[in-house]
Each structure stands twice: as structure tokens, then as C-alpha cells.
């Protein structure tokens with residue numbers, strides 16, 4: 001898919017993997033990149049820096065908590081009303097919180113499902129639209145589970161199952177929307193640092209040293225590599241229901257299901 005002339009939305013785009021993806025989309029000359037984040041200060045700071053590098057007209061920051069379904073619905077509506085179309089949806093917003101685990105399910109899975117359905121509503125040929133592409137952010141935690149993140153792991157398994165099943169439905173029903181998942185290993189972002197805090201990990205904070213050991217064993221990636229993977233998923237029109245893994249040892253590659 002050519003990025004020129006396209007409109008993209010990235011949730012959790014103010015920092016980390018989301019921000020790197022916003023930058024990569026802008027570097028690829030996407031017509032408009034809307035990034036949604038609950039963190040207003042970080043979002044505005046990010047917008048100011050993007051304006052300097054890419055110009056004011058190319059990006060928009062909208063504050064929204066993706067777990068507020070009505071607010072997210074309104075964001076998608078605003079985007080199509082203002083920019084006339086939607087082509088790319090990246091459901092990236094996520095948290096790591098075992099202590100308030102219901103919140104983790106709400107943000108990492110329920111809101112991602114909502115974002116995917118909103119993407120279909122505004123892009124599917126079923127609704128008279130031109131088609132598009134959706135990327136759902138999972139994690140290598142869905143393949144190499146660990147004792148310190150049971151609920152986070154469950155949400156990331158869920159993202160893969162939902163994405164693959166819906167990708168099949170999209171192909172069968174002719175939605176014209178490709179839906180893929182990306183599974184990064186450890187990435188150098190604020191989320192990774194949350195494993196040190198009881199407020200995030202609850203009783204599983206006792207495993208923080210094991211967690212750090214895993215990081216040094218498996219290595220920590222830069223967000224720009226994950227953004228590169230996202231652009232490949234957008235670009236390769238043959239991919240639907242694909243599960244991209246990104247690891248230190250193998251780089252960008254795909255999980256094969258027999």
C-alpha cells in the first residue's frame with residue numbers, strides 16, 4: 001500500500017512503539033497521521049516535535065482513553081469527517097498491570113477489539129468504503145509466557161486469536177481490509193520499566209530480577225525496528241492474518257502455523 005494520500009490512526013502514539021510508528025508513517029509521506037493517547041502532556045509534546053520535523057499539517061493529536069468506547073467511536077468519526085477517509089488503523093495502546101488486571105484486559109484486548117471494529121466500520125467494502133489495513137499489537141509474551149505477567153500474557157494471546165479469526169472473516173466476506181498482528185520481544189520503552197514497580201506488577205514484582213535476566217539474555221530492541229515491521233505489514237498486500245514476530249536473534253520474521 002502506498003502511504004501517499006492515506007490517512008492513518010495510531011493509538012498510544014505519544015511515546016514508545018506508537019510514536020516510532022507515527023514517525024515512520026510520516027517519513028513515508030502518509031497524508032495524515034492521527035495519534036491518539038490518554039497522556040495529554042506527552043501527546044502535546046510529541047505533536048510539537050513532529051510539527052518541527054514534518055510540518056503542522058501532517059499530524060493530529062487527539063487525547064482519548066481508548067477504554068472509553070464512546071470516546072473512541074467519536075475519534076474515528078472525527079477523523080473521517082475531517083480527512084474524508086481512513087486507510088490504516090494501528091491498535092497499539094497497551095499497559096502492563098497485573099495489580100489492576102481488569103484494566104489490562106480492558107485496554108489491551110477489549111479496546112483493541114473495539115478499535116478493530118471501528119476500523120472495519122470506516123474502511124470495509126461491506127460499508128461501501130475502499131478497504132484498508134489494520135495492525136493489532138500483540139507481544140512475544142504470547143509465545144514465551146512468563147510467571148510475572150499472567151494477565152498481560154492472556155491479553156496478548158487474545159489479540160492473536162482475535163486478529164487471525166477476523167482476518168479470515170474479512171477474506172471470506174470481501175471486506176477488503178487486511179488484519180495482521182505484530183509481536184515484539186522486549187522493547188526499550190516506558191512499559192518495559194513498569195516491571196520494577198509493585199503498582200504495576202502486584203505480587204509478581206517478586207520476579208523482577210528474573211525479568212531483568214531475561215532482558216539481558218534475549219536483548220532489548222529499539223522502537224524504530226517495530227515501526228519498520230509495521231510498515232512491512234502495511235506495504236505487503238499479500239499479508240492477512242499474519243503474525244509477525246520481532247526478536248533480537250531473528251529480527252523481523254513470521255510465525256508459521258501448520
Ligand SMILES: NC(=O)c1ccc[n+]([C@@H]2O[C@H](COP(=O)([O-])OP(=O)(O)OC[C@H]3O[C@@H](n4cnc5c(N)ncnc54)[C@H](O)[C@@H]3O)[C@@H](O)[C@H]2O)c1
Pocket residue numbers: 011012013014015016017018036037038039042064065066067092093094095107137138139140183184185186187188189190191192
Ligand atoms: N515495550 C515492550 O517490551 C513491548 C513488547 C511487546 C509488545 N509491546 C506492546 O506495544 C504496545 C506499545 O507499548 P510501548 O512499549 O510503546 O509502551 P509505552 O508505555 O511506551 O507507550 C504506550 C502508550 O500508550 C498510551 N496508553 C496507555 N493506555 C492508554 C489508553 N487507555 N488510552 C490511550 N492511550 C493509552 C500511553 O499513554 C503511552 O503513550 C503495547 O500494546 C505493548 O503491550 C511492548
